[in-house]
Amino acid sequence: MSLIDIGVNFHASQLKGAGTELLARAADAGVTHILATGTSLSSSRSALEFARRHPRVWATAGVHPHTAKEYTAATGEALAALWADERVVAVGECGLDYNRMFSPMAEQRSAFEAQIQASLTTGKPLFLHCRDAFDDFHAMLREAAGAGAHGVVHCFTDGAEEAEAFLALGFDIGITGWVTDLTRGTALREAMRVIPLERLHLETDAPYLRPRNAGKTRPYNEPALLPFVAQAVAELKGVDAAAVAAHATANSKRLFGLPG
């Protein structure tokens, strides 16, 4: 079984300096490609540097809604240099987060809009984040889709109705260990019914969201635990984990243009 982890936060303090051994454990677990998530200009730069040092790692570059208030014209120019790099395979993490409101709504929307435009210009897919902001997020995505944008709603945690709305616009869905959470994950577990294997991606979002079915074998989440997410998806869909892995891997290679 081979897997692609489309979301790892190497900039998080828990993963600092964890590079070589973490990547070896990932390879042993069948994780062949990893995307290092950029959530700010500085973490996008460090994600790209990390990707340059490790042949099986690629990066995203963008500004998360939490840090949207830092997004200026200069940020956009600096990010443009990263988006031009072939090891940067997506624009984001970007989107809207009205849950914690670390940036005001208007600034979140303008940073998101700038990154939608960058995705359209570069042709690179959007790596999307939405939390408690469905109406505004969906309205902006609908317009973006009309202009030809594509991408994945990463760490999707909502229910079937929201999943269907994103799928109808042509966006794929990223599934994390949230799906293994029998309490918080109820809506997502139900939504797995309407998310086709042809449209999903797997991600750990490490070091966060350690899959519940993985036990406490590691101190925090990491790419080597991705098979547990595949296993949970397989159980909910009534198919083999190998089938889930094969589809998700093909989907991620196609969306991000990753080599075989």
Ligand SMILES: [Zn+2]
């Ligand atoms: Zn996110």
